[in-house]
Amino acid sequence: MSLGIALALLGAAFAIGFAGAGSAWGIGIAGAVGAGVLSEDPNKFGQVLLLQALPGTQGIYGLLVGFWVLMKIGFLGGTPVEVSTMQGLAVFFASLPIGIVGFISAIYQGKTAAGSIALIAQRPGETGKAIVLPAMVETYAVLALLASILLLNGIKF
Amino acid sequence: MPVILSKRVNIFCHKNVFSQVLDRLHEIGIVQITRYTEDLGEPDHTVNPISKKQDIILQQVKYILDFMSPFAPKEGMLKKMMEGLPEVSKEELVKSLESLDYEKIYNDVRDLNDRLNGIRNKREEIEIIYKELSLFENLPIPCEEWGPTEKTNIFIGSIPKLKWPTFEEEVKKFSDEIHLEVIGEDPRDVRFYLLVLKEKEQEVLSILRRNSFSQIKPPPNYTGTVSDVLSQLEKTKKILIEEEAKIVEEVKELLKYKDKLEVVYDYLSILKDRENVKKELYWTKNVFLIEGWVLESNVDKLKKELKSLDSKIELFVFDPPEGEVPPVELNNKRYAKPFEIITKLYSYPNHREPDPTPFVAWFFFVFFGMCLTDAGYGIVMALLFWWAIKRFKVGDQAKLFFKLLMLGGISTIFAGALTGSWFGNSIDILPQGFGFLKTIKDFIMITDPMKNPIPMLGFSLLLGLIQIFTGLFIEFFSNIKAGKAKDAWMDQGSWIFFLASILLLIAGLPFGKYLVMFGALIIVLTQGRHNKNIIAKIGGGILSLYDVVGYLGDTLSYSRLFALGLTTAAIAMIVNTIMTLVSGAPVIGFIIGAVIFVGGHIFNLLINALGAFIHSARLQYVEFFTKFYEGGGIPFMPFKIKTQYVKIKNP
Structure with missing residues (x-):
């Protein structure tokens, strides 16, 4: 196995690992608050679950980028391609945006979602607004995902 | 699609027909009843139309249903949804109260509940004693002798294992005055009994206390050795379990009334709603006034319904006075x-x-x-x-x-x-x-986005542009409609032009550059117009050019569709x-x-x-x-029949 392949795998692992860890963190924050609200009013389960799930997308974006990398270097079905050290490094760099932004944005989205859960505990009629606030944070994860995909797409083997 | 607005409605009726009117309003469910206008003063005190009769029964029925629900067979969610709520006609609903001796059931249930709680408490008590005693199963001293004699006292209990060596060390000096025997141990505690001569009792006790001694008390009302007591407890427990099972059988026997009770419950809650809403109304000695909202589309229906009830009911429908916000109802075609x-x-x-x-x-x-x-x-x-x-x-x-x-x-x-x-x-x-x-x-x-992501990404952004422009155009036309043509052209028209010219430039239109410059000029000239002096006007205009970043962000946000x-x-x-x-x-x-x-x-x-x-x-x-969207409308919430367990058949 060449160093190029190893670097590309590092990129995939970085994207999946950090974005996923951030999502786990964020969902944990939102879930802790959600459980408190449910102890008062179990009927809000649907809304609370919805809000708790919001920081979960970063993990999926990370998985997607990781998967994309694996596909590109032929690790998932298909024939493995030759990856030079420079190409591998480029793949690693391309994985950075979703890894970093995914990690941080998921945590902050989790905090916002926790706040939104507290909001619907007080005002159940405001679910729409409660969903919008955490979704604002996610925008940057989407942009990072986009950046990672476009960067990856630009690397030619 | 315009929303349906509501209109103010005032209904005056004589006290003889009042309850009929209220019942009919409740059934047709098209009027939102509001609190009477303050200017009228208080309703006549000598008349009290609000009955509390059904409240007590409702509470009793609720008590019964709450008690029964853990014993009722669980129904699957899917089955429930497929069967829906049982249907009941209006007549059955009214009769439900007479056909059931709810008071007897209530008393039976209270009785069963008390007995059940008694048994459960006793069982819990026994469990605790049993758990504690079972650790001392091989203690040879019968329970009745766990007390002081003429010359000695006895301590039975445990000490944490960590403290055991120090404890043993400390009591060594009393080896002639005490008898210490270990009867069992586990990783945490050492269990023992300790006989001591009375003159040394205090000293030994203080050593025990220092070493976190926890003493067990003899079980009340039991005699014999610990293992005897344990088997007695076991027997009592068995009897209690049998008794509990018997009571549960009795409860299950009562479950046959559950369906009827649910009908009664719904009927009573309907009556209760009807009584509660009376608190909002105004009345004099002979006349009742019902104030509320009715949707424009339902005005004729309301008139017809009330006239068919009694020709002397007076009904006034009018536009809401200044400062009152009418509730709205959405009204869309089937597809939307x-x-x-x-x-x-x-x-x-x-x-x-x-x-x-x-x-x-x-x-x-x-x-x-x-x-x-x-x-x-x-x-x-x-x-x-x-x-x-x-x-x-x-x-x-x-x-x-x-x-x-x-x-x-x-x-x-x-x-x-x-x-x-x-x-x-x-x-x-x-x-x-x-x-x-x-x-x-x-x-x-x-297109295969897996192989070539660019077309799908582009399509997502295109959809975004379409939606953003749609939003701007909606606001543009609603401004024009509201007679604010100047705002429409300056706020939306300018941006539509500017954004469109940027797009044309990107698309490679040869003179696009000049269009963009012209567009930017319009933005600078129009967006600062609310400011007072000329410098602030131009400054504000230049600053608002920065909003183009916002539009860029909005458009890029649609890339999530693709992602x-x-x-x-x-x-x-x-x-x-x-x-x-x-x-x-x-x-x-x-x-x-x-x-x-x-x-x-x-x-x-x-x-x-x-x-x-x-x-x-x-x-x-x-x-x-x-x-373009402001929101903040108040939804129309009519006074209508709400049920929990049954559905009322339409006649």
């Missing part, structure tokens, strides 16, 4: 009706603006499909919710929600087929002989890849493969359908509604 859910989730439109649902309907429909982008998942969703609509007897709101998801499924079929995703890449990995499916798939497919769609396809592909790897194993490989295929795709569908819903909604709220 399910999408009202999305609008309502954000906010009702206020009474001055149109309902954005028809626009939301189209955009949400397309966006949802693009976020999910898998024809297989689309088929599953569409069929599942089509079936649910056909078979489930649920409320109208739930049906609309099912319809929304069914439409989402249909949209997903289109999006998936056009991008060639059927349960991910499952068609590509089918064994030979199914090649024709691949041919069909490839024939329908117009989420790709996510679904990618995870589906991962599921398929794992399945192929596993199903190569002999014999059980096929079974595990099937489990992974079904489970993996269900997971992917669930998580991505949730994402598709949230993000399609978010794009409406953040990117679309901000361009």
Whole structure:
């Protein structure tokens, strides 16, 4: 196995690992608050679950980028391609945006979602607004995902 | 689509027909009753139309039902939804109260509850004693002798194992005055009994206390050695369990009344609602006044209903006075009706603006499909919710929600087929002989985002531009309609021109550069016009050029459509890849493969359908509604019959 392949795998692992860890963190924050609200009013389960799930997308974006990398270097079905050290490094760099932004944005989205859960505990009629606030944070994860995909797409083997 | 506004309505009626009027209003459910106008003063004190008679019965029935519910056989959610609530006619409802001796049932239930609680408390007590005593099972001293004698005292209990060595050391000096015997130990504690001569009792006791001694007390009302007591406790426990089972049988016997009690409960809550609403009304000695709102579309119906009741009822319908905000109701064509859910989730439109649902309907429909982008998942969703609509007897709101998801499924079929995703890449990995499916798939497919993401990404951004421009145009025309043509041209017209010119420049129009410059000039000249002096005007204008970044961000935000769609396809592909790897194993490989295929795709569908819903909604709220929608409307909430357990048959 060449160093190029190893670097590309590092990129995939970085994207999946950090974005996923951030999502786990964020969902944990939102879930802790959600459980408190449910102890008062179990009927809000649907809304609370919805809000708790919001920081979960970063993990999926990370998985997607990781998967994309694996596909590109032929690790998932298909024939493995030759990856030079420079190409591998480029793949690693391309994985950075979703890894970093995914990690941080998921945590902050989790905090916002926790706040939104507290909001619907007080005002159940405001679910729409409660969903919008955490979704604002996610925008940057989407942009990072986009950046990672476009960067990856630009690397030619 | 304009919203339906409501009008103020005042209904005057004589006390003889009042209760008939109120009943009819409750049944037709088209009037929102509000509190009487303060200027009228207080209602006549000498008349009290509010009855509290049903409150006590309602509480009793609720008590019975709450008590029974843990004993009732559990019904599956699916079965419940398919059967729906039992239907009851109006006559049955009224008669339900007479046909049942609820007072006797209530007393029986109280009695059963007391007995049950008594037994449960006793059992708990015994459990605690049993647990404690069982640790001292091989103690040779009978319980009745666990006290002081003439010359000695006895301590029975335990000391934490950590402290045991120090304790042993400290009591060594009393070895002539005490008898210490260990009767058992576990990793945490050492259990023992200690006989001591009375003169040394205090000293020994203080050593014991220093070492965290916890003493056990002799069980009350029991005699014999510990193992005797334990077997006695066991026997008592058995008897209690038998008694409890008997009581549970008696409760189950009462369960046959449950259905009838539920009807009574609903009937009484309807009556209670009717009494409660009277607190909002105004009355004199002979006349009642009901104030409220009625939707414009229902005014004639209300008039007809009340006139048919009694010709002397006076009804005034008029526009709300200045400063009062009329509640609104949405009114969409059949195709857009399910999408009202999305609008309502954000906010009702206020009474001055149109309902954005028809626009939301189209955009949400397309966006949802693009976020999910898998024809297989689309088929599953569409069929599942089509079936649910056909078979489930649920409320109208739930049906609309099912319809929304069914439409989402249909949209997903289109999006998936056009991008060639059927349960991910499952068609590509089918064994030979199914090649024709691949041919069909490839024939329908117009772009493969897995191989070349750019066309889908571009299409997502294009959809975004369309929605943003739609939003600007809606506001443009509603400003014109409101007679604010100047604002329409300066606030929306200028931006529409400026943004369009930027797009033309990107598209490579030769003189695009000048169009953009001209557009920017318009923005600078118009956007600062609310400021007072000329410098602030121009400064504000230049500053607002920065808003172009906002529009850029809004547009890029639509890239999530592409990203989420790709996510679904990618995870589906991962599921398929794992399945192929596993199903190569002999014999059980096929079974595990099937489990992974079904489970993996269900997971992917669930998580991505949730994402598709949230993000399609978010794009409406953040990117679309901000361009024109105010919201903040008050929903129309009529005074109508609400039931929990039964559905009232329409005559």
